Amino acid sequence: MGFSVNDRLPVPPVGCEEKNITCEFCIVGCGYKAYKWPVGTQGNAKKNALGVDLSVQQPTYGTWASPQMFNTVTDRDGSKHNIMVIPDAKCVVNEGQNSARGGNMASTLFTASSPTRDRLKDPMVYGGGSLNRTTWNESMDLTARVLKKIMDNDGEDQVAVKMFDHGGGGGGFENTWGTGKLFFSAIQTRSAAIHNRPAYNSEVYATREMGIGELNTSYYDTELADTIFVIGANPYETQTNLYLMHWAKNLQGSTIDAKKKEYERGETAKAGRIIFVDQRVTPSIVNAIELAGKENVLHLRIKPGTDVTLMNALLTYIREKDWDDSSFIKHHTQDYEKTLKANKTSLSHAEKVTGIKKADIIKAAEWIAKKKESGHRPRNAIYYEKGIIWGIKNYENVSSIVNVAIQTHSVGRVGTGVCRLGGHQEGYCRPPTPKGMPDRKHLKVIDKLAAEGNYLAFFTWGCNPFVDSIMGQQLKTSFTRRSEIVRKAIDRNLGADNATLADAIYRACKYDGGLFIIDADIYPTFKSDVAHVQFPAVTTMEMNLTSMSGERRMRLSEKVVDGPGTAKPDCLIAADIANHLKSLYKKDKNWTMAKRFEGFNWRSEEDSFKDGFAGQGAKMDSQGGPTGVLATYDLLRKAGNNGVQLPIKEVKNGKLIGTRMLYTDNKFGTKSGKAMFKPSAQPSMPAQVQRQIDKYEFFVTSGRLNEVWQSNFHTSRLPLVKERWPIAPVEMNPEDARKKGIKHGDLVMLYNDYGSVRAVAYVATTVRKGELFMAFGFPNSPVNNIVTDFVDPDTKIPYYKGTAASIKRIGRVEDIANGMSFKDRI
Amino acid sequence: METKQNSRRGFFKIAAGVAATAAAAPALLASEKSQTTNGAYLEYAKRKVGSLAALKSSGTLDFSYPDADSPCQAVYVNGEVKAYSILCTHKGCPLMYNASNNTFVCPCHFSKFDAQKDGQMIIGQATTELPQVFVKVEGDSIIAYGIDGLVFGRESNKLG
Numbered sequence: 001m002g003f004s005v006n007d008r009l010p011v012p013p014v015g016c017e018e019k020n021i022t023c024e025f026c027i028v029g030c031g032y033k034a035y036k037w038p039v040g041t042q043g044n045a046k047k048n049a050l051g052v053d054l055s056v057q058q059p060t061y062g063t064w065a066s067p068q069m070f071n072t073v074t075d076r077d078g079s080k081h082n083i084m085v086i087p088d089a090k091c092v093v094n095e096g097q098n099s100a101r102g103g104n105m106a107s108t109l110f111t112a113s114s115p116t117r118d119r120l121k122d123p124m125v126y127g128g129g130s131l132n133r134t135t136w137n138e139s140m141d142l143t144a145r146v147l148k149k150i151m152d153n154d155g156e157d158q159v160a161v162k163m164f165d166h167g168g169g170g171g172g173f174e175n176t177w178g179t180g181k182l183f184f185s186a187i188q189t190r191s192a193a194i195h196n197r198p199a200y201n202s203e204v205y206a207t208r209e210m211g212i213g214e215l216n217t218s219y220y221d222t223e224l225a226d227t228i229f230v231i232g233a234n235p236y237e238t239q240t241n242l243y244l245m246h247w248a249k250n251l252q253g254s255t256i257d258a259k260k261k262e263y264e265r266g267e268t269a270k271a272g273r274i275i276f277v278d279q280r281v282t283p284s285i286v287n288a289i290e291l292a293g294k295e296n297v298l299h300l301r302i303k304p305g306t307d308v309t310l311m312n313a314l315l316t317y318i319r320e321k322d323w324d325d326s327s328f329i330k331h332h333t334q335d336y337e338k339t340l341k342a343n344k345t346s347l348s349h350a351e352k353v354t355g356i357k358k359a360d361i362i363k364a365a366e367w368i369a370k371k372k373e374s375g376h377r378p379r380n381a382i383y384y385e386k387g388i389i390w391g392i393k394n395y396e397n398v399s400s401i402v403n404v405a406i407q408t409h410s411v412g413r414v415g416t417g418v419c420r421l422g423g424h425q426e427g428y429c430r431p432p433t434p435k436g437m438p439d440r441k442h443l444k445v446i447d448k449l450a451a452e453g454n455y456l457a458f459f460t461w462g463c464n465p466f467v468d469s470i471m472g473q474q475l476k477t478s479f480t481r482r483s484e485i486v487r488k489a490i491d492r493n494l495g496a497d498n499a500t501l502a503d504a505i506y507r508a509c510k511y512d513g514g515l516f517i518i519d520a521d522i523y524p525t526f527k528s529d530v531a532h533v534q535f536p537a538v539t540t541m542e543m544n545l546t547s548m549s550g551e552r553r554m555r556l557s558e559k560v561v562d563g564p565g566t567a568k569p570d571c572l573i574a575a576d577i578a579n580h581l582k583s584l585y586k587k588d589k590n591w592t593m594a595k596r597f598e599g600f601n602w603r604s605e606e607d608s609f610k611d612g613f614a615g616q617g618a619k620m621d622s623q624g625g626p627t628g629v630l631a632t633y634d635l636l637r638k639a640g641n642n643g644v645q646l647p648i649k650e651v652k653n654g655k656l657i658g659t660r661m662l663y664t665d666n667k668f669g670t671k672s673g674k675a676m677f678k679p680s681a682q683p684s685m686p687a688q689v690q691r692q693i694d695k696y697e698f699f700v701t702s703g704r705l706n707e708v709w710q711s712n713f714h715t716s717r718l719p720l721v722k723e724r725w726p727i728a729p730v731e732m733n734p735e736d737a738r739k740k741g742i743k744h745g746d747l748v749m750l751y752n753d754y755g756s757v758r759a760v761a762y763v764a765t766t767v768r769k770g771e772l773f774m775a776f777g778f779p780n781s782p783v784n785n786i787v788t789d790f791v792d793p794d795t796k797i798p799y800y801k802g803t804a805a806s807i808k809r810i811g812r813v814e815d816i817a818n819g820m821s822f823k824d825r826i
Numbered sequence: 827m828e829t830k831q832n833s834r835r836g837f838f839k840i841a842a843g844v845a846a847t848a849a850a851a852p853a854l855l856a857s858e859k860s861q862t863t864n865g866a867y868l869e870y871a872k873r874k875v876g877s878l879a880a881l882k883s884s885g886t887l888d889f890s891y892p893d894a895d896s897p898c899q900a901v902y903v904n905g906e907v908k909a910y911s912i913l914c915t916h917k918g919c920p921l922m923y924n925a926s927n928n929t930f931v932c933p934c935h936f937s938k939f940d941a942q943k944d945g946q947m948i949i950g951q952a953t954t955e956l957p958q959v960f961v962k963v964e965g966d967s968i969i970a971y972g973i974d975g976l977v978f979g980r981e982s983n984k985l986g
Contacts, residue, residue: 006865006866006867006974006975006976007867007868007957007973007974007975007976007977007982007983008868008976008981008982008983008984009976009981009982010981011981045981045985045986054980054981054982054985055985055986056895056985057895057896057979057980057985058918058978058979058980059918059979060913060917060918060919060920060934060979061917061918062918062979064918064978064979064980065981066915066952066953066954066976066978067953067954067975067976068953068954069953097917097935097951098916098951098953099951100947100950100951100952100953103916103951103952103953104953107953236936237949240951244935244951283936283949287936290933290936706949706950706951707947719954720947720953720954723946724946724947819943820943820946821940821942821943821946821948823927823928823929823938823940823948824927824948825938825948825949
């Protein structure tokens with residue numbers, strides 16, 4: 001790191017540039033304000049853009065920029081600017097509060113002297129042993145020529161792609177549309193997979209097929225719930241300000257007045273209670289006890305993989321007690337009796353399978369279903385996330401929860417909802433997948449097929465499959481081997497023109513088992529070791545981006561600075577590829593193919609927005625739905641950090657009017673319009689996971705750390721993470737640690753039939769004996785190396801959260817052991 | 827200063843003045859904190875903030891530095907005096923010291939900082955470690971002479 005000022009910051013002057021930013025990290029989507037002013041100018045303590053008197057100490061919760069909220073940047077015209085990015089006090093999502101992630105946004109900006117200095121700046125092509133900087137034209141021309149050969153000779157499906165499909169950092173409706181249009185309506189490949197899973201699939205087919213979209217409520221409504229039910233999630237660390245702003249208020253009783261206003265007349269309104277279903281003791285649970293009191297927090301410490309049994313027992317018991325909403329069930333649902341019969345589970349059986357005491361299951365049932373003193377039914381906000389989605393079997397895990405939600409009428413009523421908590425923000429807007437794409441049960445598991453030697457070209461776009469997919473280690477080994485075949489072919493043709501080079505690459509792929517690898521990203525990663533072409537993209541604050549949050553709140557996150565080098569928005573990279581292919585097909589006079597690549601004459605990300613989200617409405621798969629066409633950048637800019645909750649209802653007096661909650665009319669997304677119960681049997685342990693359990697000592701689960709985002713691309717470069725988490729920690733019960741002779745800070749290795757991974761030992765009572773918890777998303781210690789290749793046959797979603805491994809002590813690396821704190825995180 | 831969000835239940839059982847009873851952790855490497863070595867610092871007034879003997883017997887020492895609006899606390903850990911600003915670097919809530927494990931804890935948003943690791947955030951929503959007050963011991967006097975890190979609620983550690 002360069003020279004730094006440690007105890008003061010420049011102040012933004014009155015009248016400086018001020019932009020709205022939506023946090024690029026988690027789905028909660030907090031609002032931030034970005035201030036930009038030329039280096040050499042600044043405000044003073046009395047007169048400044050923050051509008052506060054900085055000559056005095058600001059109060060608790062007052063306006064403040066930490067050093068991580070400040071940066072200096074150089075725009076492409078050479079001008080230097082100060083940048084300050086602070087949480088927006090007027091945003092209803094976060095009311096001026098930041099998380100550890102969002103509060104670091106300014107630090108993630110590219111500057112030549114900062115930890116982000118290694119951002120990708122120009123396109124790169126491989127040759128002579130390394131990737132070399134080049135022009136957009138050369139790299140695009142080579143890519144298009146190879147793709148064309150493959151498409152013409154071997155078909156579109158030989159071009160595989162693994163790409164982001166979201167609206168958080170770098171995503172947005174703009175880029176999701178741009179890449180979607182390239183791959184689905186222009187190239188038309190069916191060999192696609194999503195950033196964090198090995199196929200092109202939904203994580204929530206179950207709830208959608210039951211007629212309930214996965215983001216159906218609002219954060220405000222969670223403030224009004226009697227009971228918040230959280231299963232397979234740790235929101236203090238992963239949806240921070242939903243937990244700290246909205247749930248905390250409810251649990252502390254400060255929303256009782258709002259409840260009285262919103263509830264029915266005479267209905268009991270008290271401080272909220274919260275139920276957690278988790279095999280670990282998480283910070284979310286421990287902090288909830290501080291907020292709500294022990295008597296208002298119920299932790300059901302479940303055995304791994306048994307969530308369905310718990311939910312089925314609740315379903316059965318609630319029916320037995322006559323606590324279900326019979327009127328709602330009768331008029332607005334279907335298949336209840338069938339599901340009750342199929343899912344029948346006794347409390348004793350559930351206790352045996354889940355390890356949760358009967359009395360606690362009964363207590364949970366009472367909290368979510370037993371009528372309140374006033375005779376009204378409790379209002380439940382039911383939330384699930386990766387512990388369920390990436391659990392033993394994705395489909396049943398989700399459907400068993402939604403069954404109980406429908407039974408207790410926890411959808412479409414004030415203070416209710418049954419939602420995924422979500423990871424990143426959303427921004428789905430793409431053409432339908434090409435004709436012939438298999439249904440969810442027959443989808444191809446692309447990453448596995450690629451590891452096994454299939455496909456001729458492979459795009460890795462804004463994601464890192466070597467950290468975030470199944471069988472990480474095999475994937476790495478296979479890509480390295482296949483990349484090398486192509487690299488050797490290129491090296492035999494150094495100096496050749498692109499036509500000759502493309503031919504050599506094609507032959508290496510077609511006849512020698514090579515794989516042509518094209519990467520689009522913002523940082524170098526392991527992908528740079530295998531790619532033949534690499535395109536540099538820009539991200540949040542470097543372009544205008546629209547996306548929606550976990551309560552469907554859509555905002556325009558504005559461009560503040562220029563991206564590094566010649567990097568550009570993903571949608572324009574996609575358009576560039578399409579335009580190069582179009583011109584090659586035109587040269588061939590192949591007008592049919594040339595036509596497929598039309599419609600990419602975009603000069604800015606706004607053009608992609610107008611073509612996709614605002615241009616297509618219901619014609620495409622868009623989270624904006626038919627009324628998405630009402631949105632414009634101008635209207636969204638006016639709506640600021642509070643934006644509009646999708647779907648848009650109308651534009652009234654120049655203002656976008658949105659929708660707080662879905663299904664308030666009890667019309668659900670099924671053919672009959674009724675919410676559909678689904679029989680959901682307890683899944684058995686997948687054979688390949690069971691083999692690991694039989695053979696290795698510990699059950700291993702994984703999850704997120706508060707400070708680490710996705711594949712740690714930005715966050716690993718921040719001092720906060722660099723010093724705190726130099727490699728992934730593995731939490732181990734003190735008794736197990738003693739037995740294995742492992743101490744805090746020891747370098748350990750976890751291994752099983754699928755691979756091995758190194759980690760730093762963190763001895764903690766948060767995990768039970770025989771179980772390990774390892775942090776997810778570290779490229780330098782990816783837990784997915786030891787994840788099996790199991791996917792739910794019905795959805796192709798992996799069981800990332802369950803594997804088994806043995807652990808051995810390697811020794812100590814003092815730099816790691818001494819730099820980190822090993823104190824309790826709960 | 828008051829916090830907006832008070833716990834519904836009492837948060838900490840540890841009253842100020844309870845002696846630290848935790849066994850000292852193994853000595854730390856001197857070079858563990860690399861970030862502070864090449865920065866510019868303001869000039870601060872040298873000031874005696876307390877007595878070493880008193881700190882050793884009570885475990886903590888409250889003082890303010892560089893002015894009355896900046897509450898700080900010195901603790902005796904790893905056989906040395908460490909001193910920090912105790913305004914949380916998240917939203918400025920006053921931190922509470924947990925002597926049983928030498929951590930500073932935020933009662934508002936549950937951030938935790940390690941007094942034995944130069945104020946490293948163990949978990950929480952702040953974006954930086956705790957600002958550390960440079961102190962030296964002369965005889966029985968603990969003398970503050972500077973701050974590394976920006977104190978919450980200020981654009982400069984020296985107001986005005």
